Amino acid sequence: MNDVRHDPLITTLQTLADLTGVSGDETKVRRAIKPLVENHVDTLRVDALGNLITYKRGTAENPLRVLVTAHMDEVGFMVTGHTGEGGLRVAAVGSIPERLLPGTHVWVGQEPLAGVIGLQAIHRLHGESFPQAAPIEDLVVDIGAKNKEEAQEAAPLGTVITFATRCREMGAVLTGKAFDDRAGCAILVALLQGERLPCDLYGVFTVQEEVGLRGARVAAYAVEPDVGFVLEGTLVDDLPKHEKDVSPTTELGKGPAITVMDRSYITPPRLLSHVLKTAAVESIPCQLKQPGISGTEAGGIHPARGGVPAITIAVPCRYIHSPRAVLHPNDLANTLRLVRASIARLTPETLAFT
């Protein structure tokens, strides 16, 4: 592995992953990204939903308009009520399995305030079995408040909550929260910081992916691109299992995962073969993601206006949507290489149906 402390891509990821940016409250992430890119782009603005839209002029004569998105938001929680004893009732923002919540430390709000999620002590269950995790309605976040009033003051309704997880090295990999999709954000930052490309580059850091691809949809309308690239952190499912012949979906360390089809869209064949050919020519390892699983912003981009060819290129991550994900730094670097080379090699012919 590279010396991660000196790799700007990883430094950016670490900075961004530790911030709280639950869907609908991405301000902190946006504010951290802005200074990283503003001296490297020609214009930048924030739209009505909170997307950060940057524009970097191309060097070609009639440049293609290329949209590249990475979403700033992460899954998390929102305060929905307060108990008489000072606990916080919460709802999940985005998809987080309930069985992951007990025993976690969380950050409440943007200050943030420390909180914990605990259960009745196992000693007091008197041998009761527990095949099912407690539903989220039965859990509270404990911030140590004495009563309802103190809890309401410290964490009013609507306050967002994330897992209290700091990004760090672990063996040959990196672990942290929100790699889905701060990994994509870190790559997009690096792409914008790099040399000018022939095409006009619209780098958009989007909001509200985890609640329905909302930011990408309006960004694609506004930018009106010729093609869209989506940078993601996607799932790896490689724990040993009882069932045989279960696909790991993608594999860690085997290069960027390219989507052929997911629940939200189908990649146009010419765009798919362009990216695969680029990987082969540039000797960049890559893999195809198992089709049919999860959704990405390409699903919000491809139906924009009259239609936009779009493709998702993702960093494989173990344990996404959990308190702590895992990614391989080589996958991060190779995803940047592949998306950059794929954009550099684009021509109008690449995108045309024949």
Next chain:
Amino acid sequence: METTFNLLKTFTEAPGPVGREHTIREIVAEHWTPLVDEIHTDALGSLIALRHGSGPPPRPSLMAAAHIDEIGLIVTGIENNFLRVQPLGGMDRRILLGLEVTVHGQRPLPGIIGSRPPHVLSAAERRKVAAWDEVFVDTGLAADELTALVTVGDSITVDRELVALKNGLAAGKALDNRASVLAVTLALDILRSRNHTWDFYAVATAQEEVGVKGAITSAYSLAPHIAIALDVTFGKQHDDDGAGTFDLGQGPTIAMGPNFHPQVVERLIAAANAEEIPYQPEPVAGGSGTDAWGIQVAREGIPTGLIEIPLRYMHQPVETASLRDIERAGRLLAGFVTRLEADFRPHWEDEL
């Protein structure tokens, strides 16, 4: 002394899995050595420290016991790039998925307990508490390196930072029972400036979580005239009906029941009243599940008492206690020791 929070942070964040308590033991020894006259480690790994009393020899002795071991996991196999594990002590498997841990291999290795992504699970699977054969530790190392650094039988502890909550509460791992180890430490510090005629043994016991082993053996070795165990008890939390739980921040509990000698209980209460320390009476109908249960029947029997610190979410990595309760438990222990007259011995009214 450092602040109670910082001391608790040092004590709870250090690893001390059952039967492999050396790291936490060394840290506790460092803190105790300046406060005591003698200190040593016994055959099972309990740390035994002695402060001489001021009375004429041979002096009676009081033993204060707080266990230093913590629950964890033990490696039972290596499969691909992952470790298979089983519980070490009463580990609660409802809290395992996504947990950060330290694998105590050839060197300490950071790890996390993996979980399958929700995208590939059915609604029922997402709610299922993982069975032990679905629990795997990921160290980020490939199989060959993992095999070189980790062997079956290595222990694993939770890796969790202590955090401050509102109202002087602190949350983290292993407050069971480092909170009590800290209370004993605070008592030792107090006793530097207060007279006690009895010898005072502070014992950080090993292997409590697998059957109070360190308490049994150290009580035999020391043969104290009185023993006080310190442990944690169930704190009141949002999801209980209140019975058998104790408020955080309202003082430690003083336990009463067959495990405890009535005169020891009486004197603990008297010390609390004299020192103006709030306490909560805790009825324990049978076995206390603490070091006190083992100590009471050491040798020909030892008059025993128990001070407990209310704790929420016991055996979970978010154990939560009040810093003031920890301090009060330390003051109560010190207040109890200083009030033991040279000729006092617990006895029954009808004793011959």
